[in-house]
Amino acid sequence: MSIIYVLAPLALLLGLSAVIAFLWAVNKGQFDDMETPANRMLLEDEPIQNAKMYTQ
Amino acid sequence: MEDLKHTHTSKTALQCSHCGEKVVTEFKNHDDEEHVFCCTGCRAVFNILASKGLEEYYDMKEKGPIFKARGPIKENKENFRYMDSSEFEEEFVQYNSETGTKTVRFYLEGIHCLACLWLLEKLPEFKKGITQSRLEMSDSVLSVTMEKNVFISDVAKEIADLGYPPHPLASKGDLESFEIKENRKDLSRIGVAAFCSMNIMLYAVSIYGGAEGALAHQFAWVTVVLSLPVLFYSAIPFYKSAWSTLKKGTPSIDQPVVLAILVGSLSGVIDIWNGKVDTYFDSLSVLVFLLLFSRYILKKAQKKGLDSSLAGSFFGNGLAHRFNSDTGQFEDIYSRFLKVGDNIKVMPGEIFPADGDITKGQTSADLSLLSGESTPINMFPGTPVFNGTVNLGNPVEVRVSYVGQDSRLGQILEKIQQDRSEKSPLLSTVDRLAHQFIVAIFIISAFVLGINWYLYDGAIAITRTLSLVIVTCPCALALATPLALSRSLNLAAKAGIIIKTFDVLERVARSKSILFDKTGTITYGTLSIDGWKDLHQGELSSKDIIYSLEKFSNHPIGKSLTQQLGDEGVNELPVSDFIERSGLGVSGTINGISYQIKKIEGKTGSYPTNTIGLYGDEKLLTIVSLKDTPRHNAKRLIQKLKDLGKAAFILSGDSKQNVARIGSAVGIETEKQFSEFSPEDKHELISQMPDVMMVGDGANDAMALQKANVGVAVSGSVEVSLRAADVYLTTPGLEPLTNLVELSNQTLKLIKRNLVISVVYNLLGATLAALGYITPLSAAILMPISSFTVLFTTLYGTKWLRHFVRQSEVTL
Numbered sequence: 043m044s045i046i047y048v049l050a051p052l053a054l055l056l057g058l059s060a061v062i063a064f065l066w067a068v069n070k071g072q073f074d075d076m077e078t079p080a081n082r083m084l085l086e087d088e089p090i091q092n093a094k095m096y097t098q
Numbered sequence: 099m100e101d102l103k104h105t106h107t108s109k110t111a112l113q114c115s116h117c118g119e120k121v122v123t124e125f126k127n128h129d130d131e132e133h134v135f136c137c138t139g140c141r142a143v144f145n146i147l148a149s150k151g152l153e154e155y156y157d158m159k160e161k162g163p164i165f166k167a168r169g170p171i172k173e174n175k176e177n178f179r180y181m182d183s184s185e186f187e188e189e190f191v192q193y194n195s196e197t198g199t200k201t202v203r204f205y206l207e208g209i210h211c212l213a214c215l216w217l218l219e220k221l222p223e224f225k226k227g228i229t230q231s232r233l234e235m236s237d238s239v240l241s242v243t244m245e246k247n248v249f250i251s252d253v254a255k256e257i258a259d260l261g262y263p264p265h266p267l268a269s270k271g272d273l274e275s276f277e278i279k280e281n282r283k284d285l286s287r288i289g290v291a292a293f294c295s296m297n298i299m300l301y302a303v304s305i306y307g308g309a310e311g312a313l314a315h316q317f318a319w320v321t322v323v324l325s326l327p328v329l330f331y332s333a334i335p336f337y338k339s340a341w342s343t344l345k346k347g348t349p350s351i352d353q354p355v356v357l358a359i360l361v362g363s364l365s366g367v368i369d370i371w372n373g374k375v376d377t378y379f380d381s382l383s384v385l386v387f388l389l390l391f392s393r394y395i396l397k398k399a400q401k402k403g404l405d406s407s408l409a410g411s412f413f414g415n416g417l418a419h420r421f422n423s424d425t426g427q428f429e430d431i432y433s434r435f436l437k438v439g440d441n442i443k444v445m446p447g448e449i450f451p452a453d454g455d456i457t458k459g460q461t462s463a464d465l466s467l468l469s470g471e472s473t474p475i476n477m478f479p480g481t482p483v484f485n486g487t488v489n490l491g492n493p494v495e496v497r498v499s500y501v502g503q504d505s506r507l508g509q510i511l512e513k514i515q516q517d518r519s520e521k522s523p524l525l526s527t528v529d530r531l532a533h534q535f536i537v538a539i540f541i542i543s544a545f546v547l548g549i550n551w552y553l554y555d556g557a558i559a560i561t562r563t564l565s566l567v568i569v570t571c572p573c574a575l576a577l578a579t580p581l582a583l584s585r586s587l588n589l590a591a592k593a594g595i596i597i598k599t600f601d602v603l604e605r606v607a608r609s610k611s612i613l614f615d616k617t618g619t620i621t622y623g624t625l626s627i628d629g630w631k632d633l634h635q636g637e638l639s640s641k642d643i644i645y646s647l648e649k650f651s652n653h654p655i656g657k658s659l660t661q662q663l664g665d666e667g668v669n670e671l672p673v674s675d676f677i678e679r680s681g682l683g684v685s686g687t688i689n690g691i692s693y694q695i696k697k698i699e700g701k702t703g704s705y706p707t708n709t710i711g712l713y714g715d716e717k718l719l720t721i722v723s724l725k726d727t728p729r730h731n732a733k734r735l736i737q738k739l740k741d742l743g744k745a746a747f748i749l750s751g752d753s754k755q756n757v758a759r760i761g762s763a764v765g766i767e768t769e770k771q772f773s774e775f776s777p778e779d780k781h782e783l784i785s786q787m788p789d790v791m792m793v794g795d796g797a798n799d800a801m802a803l804q805k806a807n808v809g810v811a812v813s814g815s816v817e818v819s820l821r822a823a824d825v826y827l828t829t830p831g832l833e834p835l836t837n838l839v840e841l842s843n844q845t846l847k848l849i850k851r852n853l854v855i856s857v858v859y860n861l862l863g864a865t866l867a868a869l870g871y872i873t874p875l876s877a878a879i880l881m882p883i884s885s886f887t888v889l890f891t892t893l894y895g896t897k898w899l900r901h902f903v904r905q906s907e908v909t910l
Contacts, residue, residue, distance in 0.1 A: 046313070050320070053300075054297065057297055061290060065290075068285050068289065073281075073282070075234045075235070075237065076236065077235045077236045078233060078235040081215050081235060082215065082219070084212060085215065085216050
């Protein structure tokens with residue numbers, strides 16, 4: 043059972059690294075816009091069939 | 099009487115092929131019977147999309163969700179030339195030397211659905227020179243990357259032509275960075291609280307499960323340590339708020355929360371120090387997490403509808419003509435670059451880009467943005483002019499005195515921003531209740547402490563008081579109310595109703611009467627040509643003459659005439675000596691004859707108010723009568739509002755006749771019709787009616803809207819309207835109004851229901867705690883349970899709310 047003295051701190055460290063990763067992501071702006079990427083997924087990447095270039 | 103080509107449909111539900119609004123006056127393309135539009139703006143965008151092969155846009159609209167309802171498109175008239183100046187490039191453009199491109203960021207108006215995203219991100223495919231285009235929907239910011247030699251004004255014009263007026267954002271990240279920083283801080287706090295509370299839970303569960311001995315004790319210490327980040331970082335906003343309200347002497351919802359946190363933590367640490375194994379830290383951290391979370395959601399909901407429309411006004415009006423002493427010419431620049439002391443020229447129809455004084459020329463201006471009055475004011479050299487007001491008559495030169503945030507407009511907008519961020523997330527009825535509740539808790543706790551100490555001993559007293567404090571924590575108030583409010587605000591935004599602050603919902607529910615402005619609110623507001631009588635037939639067609647003269651007018655009647663005649667097909671004649679005098683109509687010379695168009699003189703009463711005459715050389719040639727038609731669903735909706743418990747009144751500056759005509763058409767009794775009211779009269783009337791809702795035009799009725807308990811603006815520019823009004827309806831018509839009233843009623847019902855549950859629970863819990871039946875530990879468990887219960891009942895909503903949610907997802 044004394045293994046728990048290794049496991050518990052390990053689990054905490056793991057969790058801690060997750061928090062640090064989260065805080066890093068927040069500060070890099072990953073969560074600034076949560077709407078657009080969700081919507082962008084619904085769009086397709088193919089170029090428009092009939093698009094005519096505005097050549098002016 | 100001549101018959102015009104417009105079809106006024108009142109029964110068929112024709113929808114605009116572009117924006118989906120109901121079509122009243124049909125606009126079509128020649129030889130195209132399939133598509134119909136509600137206005138020239140929508141038709142223009144449709145044609146642009148068609149000419150570029152982008153019809154897929156309409157398929158996209160079907161596919162995805164819509165975030166905000168949005169009305170018809172205003173046709174773009176700007177050419178954005180100032181974006182090509184070097185000054186502009188320096189501040190707004192970012193260059194990338196590696197790829198040989200430059201990037202500009204724009205804030206866009208009118209973003210509202212998936213199709214918008216699709217269209218704008220496809221820019222590179224139909225506009226030469228653009229390499230990348232990315233849209234951030236939550237902020238409505240578009241980042242466009244293009245080749246170095248592309249004209250930015252070209253790009254901006256393209257975007258505007260598609261129906262999304264762009265405002266450039268400084269490349270060094272300006273307006274939004276404060277909001278973004280706040281957002282990130284909030285998220286960080288929530289993230290830390292979430293992590294800590296869940297890990298604490300892990301260890302606490304083992305203790306609940308019956309662990310004992312040294313291990314359990316160590317786990318208890320771990321929970322203490324893990325709760326430190328929550329106590330000293332995540333919970334900071336609560337400490338700040340509780341402290342500031344304490345200093346002011348007002349009770350606030352955060353105070354008992356902070357009390358529970360502090361007392362719970364302190365006694366928890368003491369207990370664990372003394373060898374006990376029970377831990378309360380899991381409940382405390384979960385509480386902090388839930389509270390932070392619900393407040394965050396409320397903030398986002400308020401932001402969604404509001405900011406994206408107000409933000410446009412922070413950018414001011416783009417164009418300014420500044421005098422360059424080197425070249426001796428007026429050059430086009432972006433109004434942001436104006437400085438005090440600059441000499442600028444403002445053309446008729448343009449908006450004054452800054453505060454200043456007139457140096458040359460005289461004109462009349464529309465000061466409705468600031469004064470609420472749209473009657474033009476005459477201006478002469480020396481008269482001050484203000485940022486945001488419209489120059490109506492003639493070109494003038496102005497010396498700039500205040501720019502941007504220092505201008506009157508800037509200060510007003512700043513104040514609005516400030517006011518909004520200071521409110522606590524409770525409605526006033528709930529607030530009052532909360533105050534009583536909080537004070538009661540403090541008193542009862544002190545009482546319980548005292549009695550138990552006297553009757554038993556210190557330890558028991560403290561334990562029971564602790565249980566009491568934890569159990570009676572006002573979760574329903576602090577948690578569920580913001581959640582209910584934010585959901586309603588979101589629903590409203592989806593339905594096109596922009597609500598300034600959440601307390602508006604309560605005020606709407608509480609109001610007893612609704613005052614309707616007539617023109618533009620109950621009626622369509624466009625004076626349509628009702629009758630045309632040519633008394634004399636000259637060589638020139640009277641239609642051509644009137645069209646040619648009114649083309650230069652900035653008056654609403656003139657603009658309306660121009661549009662209606664123009665759609666019919668008239669010939670434009672050359673006009674000289676055009677003069678427009680406010681209140682006196684327009685005049686000009688065509689082919690040597692001097693013509694005048696003005697309101698008919700002569701026996702008043704023989705002509706209804708909206709009749710104008712064309713005079714040639716002082717002789718009356720033609721009589722045109724204009725009519726204002728009530729909206730086709732006005733009668734039904736007003737009845738619905740009456741059924742919802744509101745009395746309906748008309749309040750108008752128009753003549754008794756006209757008001758009576760409209761009033762009887764929509765079902766408002768004569769006693770409830772107020773006609774010929776000046777803005778001051780309206781203001782006076784409203785101050786005598788306490789719980790009243792005023793519905794009107796944002797610009798003209800600004801004073802009345804502000805005075806009323808709830809002001810609802812149905813048209814006019816957003817910035818003007820929201821300065822005075824509490825609610826802004828983006829889609830025309832009265833339908834959103836009925837939705838607003840029902841939404842408010844139902845939201846209040848929901849919140850009251852939560853309160854009842856909460857009070858019952860608290861009474862029960864408090865009694866049991868005081869008598870010693872609940873240990874602090876079980877109190878700590880009960881608290882999150884009660885929080886979740888209230889949370890779920892809130893999300894479950896009421897029957898009407900569920901129906902409304904489903905409806906808004908289907909029909910929009």
